[in-house]
Amino acid sequence: MAIDDLLDEHEQGERVRSWLRNNATGLFGGVALGLAVIFGWQWWQKQQAAQDEKTHLDYQAAMEAAAGDDLKKAQAAVTALAGSKRDIYADLAELRLAKAQVDAGERDAAIATLRGIAPEPSLQPLVDRRLARLLIDAGKADEALTLLAQASDSESLEVRGDALLASGKRDEAREAYAQALTGLDVAAPQRRLVELKLTDAGGTPPKTGEPT
Structure with missing residues (x-):
């Protein structure tokens, strides 16, 4: 091997050792940080x-x-x-x-339990309907109406109709039941019940295939 080659290898080795001395703290700190992240993730x-x-x-x-x-x-x-x-x-x-x-x-x-639920958005209508039904049964139809003020799905509109009827607001109850029917398929099991409620409120259910 030529002298020049040996000197180059020696110089390269010195440069590596010098770099390690100058960067040891950062190098080992980075390794420690990496290990901490790995073990921290596993712990989590x-x-x-x-x-x-x-x-x-x-x-x-x-x-x-x-x-x-x-x-x-x-x-x-x-x-x-x-x-x-x-x-x-x-x-x-x-x-x-x-x-x-x-x-x-x-x-x-049960009312207290339902009032204490803070559900995720997808469950909110279900919680509101169940609570509204219990409020109506407890003679608190006005509270049920407030709870369902923004009702838009058929099931909630049906319960809102129940609350309106319990409050003596038959005209508004008929409207709520009619709106509920617009969202129910003609074959839906719940449709017949809503039609009966509409009739009881003084309305006339549309014939199958006719718009409500």
Whole structure:
């Protein structure tokens, strides 16, 4: 090997060692940061998995307790579920609890449960309808009307019609039922009931195939 080649290799080696000395802190800091990110991500994934498992177990406990008519146990399970992670599971568990309370004759408790739900947007109409029905049954039709003031889907319009009828507003109730029919297919099971309600309010259901 030529002397010049040896000198070049030596010079290159010195340059590498010099670079390492000058950049050691940043190099090792970058490695440490990279490892911290990796381990931090793994820790977060484990925490999420553990939380999801707990949420699922709390949800099962709430549903089983409600199905078994153990309302106190169901309430405790729902509280634990909503407190650990507010999500669709908590919303569904609270809806199931409210149903169990209604079945047990505890209407006011069911109203309180439904009032306490802050569901995601897709469930809001369902929560409002169930709460409105209970308010009508409790003689609070005006509150039900306020709750359904922006109703636009057929099921909610039907309940709004019920509230209007309970308030003695038959003309407005007929209009609500007629609007509800516009969104119901002629073969929909609910259509016949809405037609009966419209008739009871003094209206005339359209014949099949005719516009409402």
